[in-house]
Amino acid sequence: MSSQERWCVVTGGRGFAARHLVEMLISYEMYCVRIADLAPSIRLEQYEEEGPLGKALKVGRAQYVSADLRDKTQVLKAFQGAEVVFHMAAPDSSINNYNLQRSVNVEGTKNVIESCVALQVNRLIYTSSPSVVFDGVHGIINGDESLSYPVKHNDFYSATKAEGEALVLKANGEKGLLTCCIRPSSIFGPGDRLLVPSLVTAARAGKSKFIIGDGNNMYDFTYVGNVAHAHICAERALASKGPVAEKASGQAYFITNMEPIKFWDFMSIILEGLGYERPRIKIPAVVMMPIAHLVEFIYRILAPYGMKVPQLTPSRIRLLSCDRTFSCSKAVDRLGYSPIVSLQEGLEKTIESYSHLRAEQQPRKDRQSKIHRYLGGGRVADVLLWKDEKQSLATILILLAFYYNFVASGYSMIATICKLFLLVAVFLYIHANLPERIFGCTIEKVPVSAFHCSVEKTNRAALSVVTQWNTAVDVFKTLCRGGDWMLFLKVAVALVIVGLLSAISFQRLYLSGILIMFSAFYIYDKKEDEIDGIISRITNSRSTPKSE
Known part of the structure; x- marks a missing residue:
């Protein structure tokens, strides 16, 4: 077919899947291609x-x-002058901002539909998402297009994509415009700037060892070339006119590679292909949810100051731990779709395209982070910063066990201390009577010296107490002399904070402390430069005088 004077438009044409569609359209010489995107000019x-x-x-x-x-x-x-529009533009799905998502996925889609009708565009193919039928709670196994939109979606992206999809389907037949919607599931392939780079970043940070959930959730992935092919199949079906076009138009279609696989097996193939360790430590999703909510809350506060979109969000935790497989029978029947690249071939092409991210080619970060040094650089720092995942998890379990047995028990302080000493005494007695080896494992005995406090340690502790006392006395002396308003402000703020903390129950303070210690320190350790940059920008913006 000659593309002479026949134009199509690809909105969001510089996006991941859209680039592949543009190249496929050009290679097939079906149409001249107009690439529409936000940037003022194209950079190849x-x-x-x-x-x-x-x-x-x-x-x-x-x-x-x-x-x-x-x-x-x-x-x-x-x-202007377009015969076909492929509407693929959408904001980053990980940005859970309602105003942004609605302005593009709903209001922007309205503008696309109205412009197609006004300019007598013949065909509109909308890139939707399987998430339009996902509620974030119930998994989907071999779902088909009979699934309805849920009452509540997993995030604002899914909710607004569903609204946009409904508008496109409703517009079918309006003044001769034929429409359909493509729902590609979990796109991967060369040129992806989210999935593989984020996996490598996690692997470099030591976070790729974790499996969220039981690791058995099934998923449908779609190679990006198959996504582009599905769009062309849809356009050709609508262009066929007659019964074929009538049957294909006004419908939504799930698109996959038609080869379901365990989600974490898929991730493991990519990680191992690039030389990284495969995930192996399983963490229940309910454990990760509070941390994800905290990360999302921090992002909402710091996003205006340049904080990047976090990978750990509540909606993403749900996506990583649920089943999501879909049937392509309707697309096969009405669009003539079938994958042109197998899952194995797609994975091989993807891994090959990211050879520059292989483990052996990455620079090693040998220096200790700032927070690691502040925490003493020893075992405590390693535990709080998750340098040793087993020790960190064991510590959290011990702290939670202590909470339920002592803090939340309602005992008085004296009763709690007695119960704690009793527990320690029972443990030491049993441990002392254990044989030196059990099932081939050596049992390390607790030496008496571990409880002995040397004169040197005692002197250091006493000196530290006296030094702190003298420092406090010096502060009060300075306040008595007056003049140092900054010192007064620091003392006042510190006392206010202590007063606020004292109003919180010890139980809540204890649990909050565990959450903060094992999440805030870890986040700062991994995002040190970014957080320091945000703090610097905040400080500079407040300290810079406004021009008259």
Whole structure:
């Protein structure tokens, strides 16, 4: 088919899946391709300059137009003379911001539909998501298009994508416009800037060892080339006219590689292919949820100061621990879709394309972090910063056991101390009477010296107490002399904070302390430079005088 004077538009044309669709359209010579995206101009990667896209731009078979879907005037300009629109633009799904998601996925989609109708565009193919039928609670096994939208979605991205999809399906047949929606499941492949890079970042930080949930949840992944192929299948079906177009239009279609796999097996293949350790430590999703909520709360506060979108969010925890497989029978029947790249071949291509992220090519971070040094750089620091996952988990379990047996028990302070000493005495007595070896394992005895306090240690402890006392006395002397308002402010703020903390029950304070110690320190350890940069920007913005 000649593409002479026949144009199609790809919104969000510089996105991951959209780039592959653009190249496929150009390679098939079906249409001249107009790429619409937010950037003021197009910047090609080296491989793109030398490939079909670069050549097409040079000879005029491809164009780039800067367009914000939220501005209808810009949308109308981008769609001029187009026969087909592939609407693939959407914000980052990990940004759980309602106003942003709605402005693009709903209001922007309205502008796309109205512009297609006004300019008599023949066909509109909308890139939706399987998440439009996912409530974040119940897993989906071999789900088909009969599934309805849930009352409450997993996040704002899913909710607004569902609204946008409904608008596109409703517009089918309006003044000759034929529409359909494609729901590709978990896209992967070369050029992905989210899945593989985030996996490698986690592996470099030692976080790829963890499996969230039981590790048996099944998933459907879709190679990005198959996603592009599905869009073309949909366009060809709508262009066929007659019974084929009538049967295909006004419908939504799940698109997968049609090869379900355990989610964590898929991740392991990629990690091991790049030379990293596969996940092996299972953590229940209910344990991760409070931490994820805390991370999301921190992000909401610090996002205006440049904090990047966190990978650990409540919606993502649900996605990582649930079953999500879908049937492609409807797409096969009505669109003629079938995968052109197998799951194994897709994984091989993906791993090969990220050879620069292989473990042996990554620089090693040998220096200790700032927070590690502040925590003493010893065993306590290693436990709080999750350097040894087993010790950290064991410590949390011990602290929680202490909480339920002593803090939350309602005993008086004296009764609690007596109970604690009794527990220690029973443990030491049993431990002392154990044989030196059990089932081939050596039992290390607790030496008496572990309880002995030397004169040197006693002197140091006493000196530390006296030093702190003298420091406090010096502070009060300075306050008595007056003049140092900054010192007064520090003391006042410290006393207010202590007063507020004292109003909180010890039980809540204890649990909050555990959560903060094992999450806040760890987050700062991994995001030290980023958090320091945010703090620096906040400080500078407050200290910089406003111009008159």
